[in-house]
Amino acid sequence: MKAMKTDYIRRILSAPVYDAAVETPIDNAPFLSERLGNRILIKREDLQPVHSFKIRGAYNKMVQLTANERNRGVIAASAGNHAQGVALAAGKLGIDATIVMPVTTPGIKVESVKKLGGRVILHGDTFNEAYNKAAELMAEKDLTFIHPYDDPDVIAGQGTVAMEILSRSAESPDAVFVPVGGGGLLAGMSVYIKFLNPRIKVFGVEAEDSACLKAALDVGERVKLDEVGIFADGVAVNMIGEETFRVIRENIDGVITVTTDEICAAIKDIYDDTRSITEPAGALAVAGLKKYVDENSVENKTLLAVNSGANINFDRLRHISERTEIGEKREAIFAVEIPEEPGSFKRFCTALKKRNITEFNYRYADKRKALVFVGIQLENPREGRKLIRETLEEQNYVVDDLSDDEIAKIHIRHMVGGRAPEVENEKLFSFAFPERPGALMNFLNGLGQNWNISLFHYRNHGAAYGRVLAGLQVDDSEMKDVRNYLSRLGYGYREISDNRAYSLFLK
Incomplete structure (x- = not known):
């Protein structure tokens, strides 16, 4: 299973991924660059034939199968992107492919796999349940398993993303930010970058509610998370891969975790600069890049983020849009107690000193006082919520900051209507x-x-x-x-x- 660093470089350089994948462009992000005071670049893996980098690793693994392994057929477990990569690779290579997908997989992804020629079996509610079913079928029917990340050939295929960055860029970036779930993309890219140019910093970026790499690095060994958040479903993995962890820990400069709101803000940033819409996992790297710049006061550097995919259901955009302003620190949410009397809303707006109110939810409940759920636009993201809270408290308002309350943002804001x-x-x-x-x-x-x-x-x-x-x-x-x-x-x-x-x- 293990491969030496020089072996990985050989595998990456010789990976025949372009029989199925395409060389994706590196786009400038002018709006983000100006705002952050650095040159920001985005590697557009969302432009692959299956709208994800996963085709690289899947094809590189499958093209190297023996005749016997091909004839037996392949099987994989996936909730979307890997499934499409395996199905496309199988079609090009004339291999029979079975993909086990959770019952909860969005229909658009299931249909995409079928159109690419894959045989789909829906099983279980989670990736782990689908994975266990795939393992059962592999043993029962003597199929060849195509792992989504924990395989040297898959890792090498994903490493070709880094090969393109270093061979095609006019100047090498100072730092590269890579989304991480099971770790295949980060392992492949980091081993290649650090071998060719150790000066370049490499950071993995995880959703904070599925940060299995950070948990493993903290204790020095792989850790299985008890719960995994599913907003960034493309990286919703409860334990980093065995081989990927071995490679990653030797080749990265750190790991950054980001919130759901920060991911949503990054989706909008990518849209503003490229007019493309990425999936949550695909925007992780940009979210991590922004956080790195903010926390380390980075200026005048060339920073590159990998946009890893764009397989998103259209109806998710409503939720993403609602969370964007908070993630960009352009909106804060408060519960504020105001007098239940004519003119109190006007006085409240005056107290905010011309800041825009983005949301105001209220229902009569008490003769003396009213409790309102209010969204307030921040004129300057750096001013923070603290200044608004202090401004209101100076005028004797009772204020609770709910900007970090997940229940408030997902549910309560839609339910304000009185007590029972x-x-x-x-x-x-x-x-x-x-x-x-x-x-x-x-x-x-x-x-x-x-x-x-x-x-x-x-x-x-x-x-x-x-x-x-x-x-x-x-x-x-x-x-x-x-x-x-x-x-x-x-x-x-x-x-x-x-x-x-x-x-x-x-x-």
């Missing part, structure tokens, strides 16, 4: 529902018959998993029964009865 004083023993839960037919009824069939549902909010974001907020009337003595039921149900959940936004607006 008659509801007793309400417990609040956050759920991750698999987006498949029958998931909601499966939840309600048992739960709704045993405990009254006093609050419910769901909004489709076009992802594999939906986010649900539910209030249940549960006596403390019944909590053990509720947790047992939810564990058997198998949906990810957290009790969040102490959430601040919930306490302010709905409890």
Whole structure:
């Protein structure tokens, strides 16, 4: 399994990926460059035939299979990008390909794999369940497994991205930022860059709710995360690959984690400069680059980010748009107590000193005071939310900053409408529902018959998993029964009865 550094360089230089992949351009990002005070470049892997870099590794692995391995057929597990790469490579090489995909995979990705000639089997709600099924079928039917990242030939195929950067750029970048899930792209790129030009810094970028590489680096060995966030589904991996971790830890300068809001802001940045829309995983590198510049006061450097893919469902853009301004630090969200009297809203706006209000949610609830959910535009991202809070508190307003409250941003902002004083023993839960037919009824069939549902909010974001907020009337003595039921149900959940936004607006 292991390959030496010089062996990787040989594999990368000889990888015949251009029989299936294309050499993608490196675009200047003029708006982002001006704003950040550095020259920003974007490597456009979203322009591959399958709109992702994954075709490189899949083809490089499959073209080197023996005649016997090809004749047996191949199998892979994937939630989208790797599946399309394997299907396209199989079609070009005349290999029979079976792809196991989670039932929650968006239809557009499933249909894309089928059109490329892949045989699709839908199984399970998660990648791990699909992976286990693929392993079972591999043994049962003697198929050849094409791993999405933890294979030297796959790693070498992805490394050709770095080969293009160093051989085609007019000047070498000072730093390169690479998205990381299982680690195939980062391993291949970092080993090549550090061999040819050790001066160039290489950073991996992870979503903070699936940061398996950072967790592994922190303790010096691979770590399996208990929970993985699914917003950036292309990198939603709970444990870094074995071979990829070995290569990465020897060749990178650090790893950067970014929030969902920062990813959303990066998607908009890429759109502004290229007029293209990337998937969340594809925007990770730009988000990490921005964070690196901000935290290290970097100026007048050439920085390159890899846009790794653009396989995104159109209906996810609504959610992304809502989160962009906060991620760019151009909007803050507050709960503010104002007097319940004529003219109070006008006085509140005056207190903000001409800052724009982006959102104002309110419902009458009390004769003396009103609690409003308000979004406020920041004139200068660097002024921060602290200044606004201090400005309002100086004028005797009671203020809570909810800008970092995930429940407030996903659910509460759509639910402000008054309290329910008659509801007793309400417990609040956050759920991750698999987006498949029958998931909601499966939840309600048992739960709704045993405990009254006093609050419910769901909004489709076009992802594999939906986010649900539910209030249940549960006596403390019944909590053990509720947790047992939810564990058997198998949906990810957290009790969040102490959430601040919930306490302010709905409890």
